[in-house]
Amino acid sequence: MKVQVNSSELLEALGHIQSIVEKRNAKPILSNVKISTKKNKMSFYTTDLEIFAKEVIEASVAGDLTTTTPIHTFYDVLRKIGSDQKVQLIFEPSEKPVKMLIKSGLSEFILPCLSAEEFPDFEEGRHDCEFKISCSDLSYLISATKHAISYDDTKYYLNGIFLHVVEDDGVKVLRAVATDVHRLAMAEVTLPSNAALLPEIILPRKTAVELLKLIEGYQGDITLGGSPNKITAIIGNTTLVSKLIDGKFPDYNKAIPYDNFKVLEASIDQLSNAIDLVTAISSEKVKAIKLKIHQSRITLHANDKISASGTIDIPASYENEEITTAFNSRYILDILDNLTGEKVVFKLNSSDRAVLVESGSDSNCKFVLMPLKI
Template structure:
């Protein structure tokens, strides 16, 4: 294999694929990225056996071929080369080394046989549909903050993607929860998605996919089975195993009859929570909301730091009540609301609170209260 490629193009693709590679690996080949040159393109492939990404970029291929090289080392070298430079990549005759030249620099990297590189892309994916990049970004951004990081409840370590019905209208729904808060967001169900199984997309896959989506606005082709999911767009294909578990019946924790409704300016509330929570203890991050007709009072206190109180204008017609929340969880939810006003539907100080955007019904958030 022998090819020449622009540094900027190679760096962009390497940045995408190398982040999949774990820093510590017991299997040496998994520390490497597979490099393949053919038909005027360079293809890069990285995997951790659960997540696999392939990305292709244009290159001048003088001699087709394939090899592997240490992913993070290669990325660091390309990152430190001068902007605008050309990179020449050549495979040694016995395929034990990769020689990289750019300007007056020359690097020799150890290679491992390409035949040892694992293949993840096989298997039938019977369900396939197309989703706009912005819709997919929205599903991810508005739910991923609620993904659990508790490894014992592994079935909560991802986003639950499934076909559902909202007021009789078919929707594609994304749900995430960590037991303290829940996020449920939906978009119209794409053609090809009816009948798809409900799948749990792992946290790492969600994070890597979101990074790739930052640089595109094209439609994304999503293919899936009960064990795998694939996202294809531009020149990238990401394949991931799914979490093998049953997502809990989230509908049971979304209260339908909370009758105490509070409407408040979202930005003002978020800033006030941020200020008042400076007083609350690092461990509990507790903050109290006292609501009465026409107003909302936020307060926090701790033995070490003292106390803080802030009043806000709000629309509220029910009887007075007090409820406590984790301030960070509350701010995470408020950060997802794009409109001006947030609507809180509450029952009492011990029951879950439902938070929505006043003008958008496609997203629902549930927040468990705290004792304050």
């Protein structure tokens, strides 16, 4: 059986779903992509048993077939063939074992196939709530919070993004929160139509990352379906279904120091550049940075165990008594990378209390940082 398809379309389709598959799998079938042909369409399926993905493209198909082949080898071959090339896939079901021949120009490649009988079923299932959300809103929620996701498996309920509906100042919003205890990130968007019944869910880290990849470059709305144990996202020709983290997210509001009253304002670019420069002297895994906050400037200081040190002053706006505190420099940079506008606002209380960080121009995004011991 022969399938004629453009390499660009095939490459894009596999590119959307190949990163879900782990490089090493105890079960060979999980290293494969399931290929199904029917009525001039090709469908591709991948899974790691936690996330399932499906991509559908149009193709010139001579018949119906279902089989599987190694996804990463298939993808790498197509990537090296290049875009906008005519590709022919030839399957010989009568051969045992079945093989797939890839032909493009003068190139030929043969890949082994495994029967699709053992490939896990792809099931979208029913959802308690289904709604559309703009790709920009979903990207905003995930991008602003994913850096704060915990890697501590003993606190598995923190290994993802908490997505839920809340009322903020009388307005219902869709809010995303992530924390690793040392820091917290929170972002919210206006509640999409028909999303009011979305149950509280914890989106796994890998699922969040895969969604960001699919959103990149996509224009239009995304359909999300949510239930207590599963989420489905339809993005163009791609459908992604993921299990959710089964756990209860803690009451994060207790960790947000809303009553901090000492306000520090600085340039995002100046602060980011200063941190990057002053920590260049440090070879420590955790690069601590000390901030001495004056009324018209911030003095940033970093040192290294080999006695190297660096100090930089940048202008700032601050109208309270001097405070000296310290943070993990990477955590501050992660926040600054996710702020819009020109100014960052730090709301402080004392040198050893949590700090609330916001953009000077976007109140829908908040961050909390715990200081290091000086």
